[in-house]
Amino acid sequence: MSNKKIALITGATRGIGLAIAKDMSRHGYIVLGTGTSENSVNYLKNELELNKIDGKAYLLDIKDQESINNLFKNISEDYSDTPDVLINNAGITNDNLLIRMDDSQWFDTIETNINSLYKISKIFVKPMIKKRNGRIICISSVVASTGNAGQTNYVTSKSGMIGFCKSLAKEVATRGITVNCVSPGFIETDMTNKLNDAQKEQISKNIPTNKMGSPEDIAYAVSFLASDKASYITGETINVNGGLFMP
Numbered sequence: 305m306s307n308k309k310i311a312l313i314t315g316a317t318r319g320i321g322l323a324i325a326k327d328m329s330r331h332g333y334i335v336l337g338t339g340t341s342e343n344s345v346n347y348l349k350n351e352l353e354l355n356k357i358d359g360k361a362y363l364l365d366i367k368d369q370e371s372i373n374n375l376f377k378n379i380s381e382d383y384s385d386t387p388d389v390l391i392n393n394a395g396i397t398n399d400n401l402l403i404r405m406d407d408s409q410w411f412d413t414i415e416t417n418i419n420s421l422y423k424i425s426k427i428f429v430k431p432m433i434k435k436r437n438g439r440i441i442c443i444s445s446v447v448a449s450t451g452n453a454g455q456t457n458y459v460t461s462k463s464g465m466i467g468f469c470k471s472l473a474k475e476v477a478t479r480g481i482t483v484n485c486v487s488p489g490f491i492e493t494d495m496t497n498k499l500n501d502a503q504k505e506q507i508s509k510n511i512p513t514n515k516m517g518s519p520e521d522i523a524y525a526v527s528f529l530a531s532d533k534a535s536y537i538t539g540e541t542i543n544v545n546g547g548l549f550m551p
């Protein structure tokens with residue numbers, strides 16, 4: 305068994321998740337990342353190799369309890385250990401005004417972004433409790449604080465995430481486990497590439513720094529929360545948004 309700590313990042317194939325994977329590796333973690341398809345898992349595997357990252361890529365559909373159970377089993381077998389840090393990053397948007405929203409848009413977003421949090425945190429927190437040490441970090445969103453027209457489903461999931469983290473933080477605080485959120489503003493990834501240039505320009509105008517953030521901006525906050533330096537921070541949300549929203 306290696307003495308390196310293990311970090312599991314869901315949705316590590318691109319965007320914020322991939323940046324977190326790279327930064328956690330720089331901080332000395334074994335990095336385990338997930339993708340939803342053979343293609344994206346292979347892409348991540350390649351990224352890990354190219355960047356000489358000690359870790360492994362796994363298949364995961366976060367909506368599916370069996371897929372989560374398999375992930376837990378495979379990691380336990382591969383490493384004879386379980387993750388010290390769980391980073392709940394995988395998430396989707398599926399926007400529409402409430403009156404036009406299909407049931408599938410609502411339920412798919414809730415299932416992917418929030419019911420998944422219950423499923424995956426429950427299984428991975430148990431060994432952390434036994435070890436009396438651990439970190440759970442969840443990627444929420446600025447819109448959890450501000451609301452956003454066209455995103456009732458997404459905002460429900462991302463604000464639910466903050467409440468979930470506060471409650472779990474209280475349950476496990478005496479076991480040396482912290483549970484926190486990082487709330488990104490608008491970050492340049494595939495998720496925001498759905499916006500056209502005019503929309504991006506309009507968004508940037510409203511951000512005090514006048515620009516969208518990079519995935520690395522989020523990764524640095526995550527690595528800090530994972531570190532020993534953040535051991536007295538729990539149930540907290542770090543906003544990383546260029547000043548777009550100040551609580």
Ligand code: NAP
Pocket residue numbers: 314315316317318319320321338339340341344345364365366367393394395396416443444445446487488489490491492493494495496
């Ligand atoms: P992204 O580029 O769209 O990447 C999403 C990641 O999630 C991919 O790795 C994807 O895997 C994975 N994923 C999607 N559905 C999944 C499922 N059912 N099971 C497991 N994994 C799944 O997203 P991003 O912009 O990096 O966002 C990452 C997180 O930050 C999300 O939770 C998002 O809500 C949050 N966030 C993003 C922004 C932003 O401006 N970008 C702002 C606030 C919050 P595949 O590659 O296999 O599809």
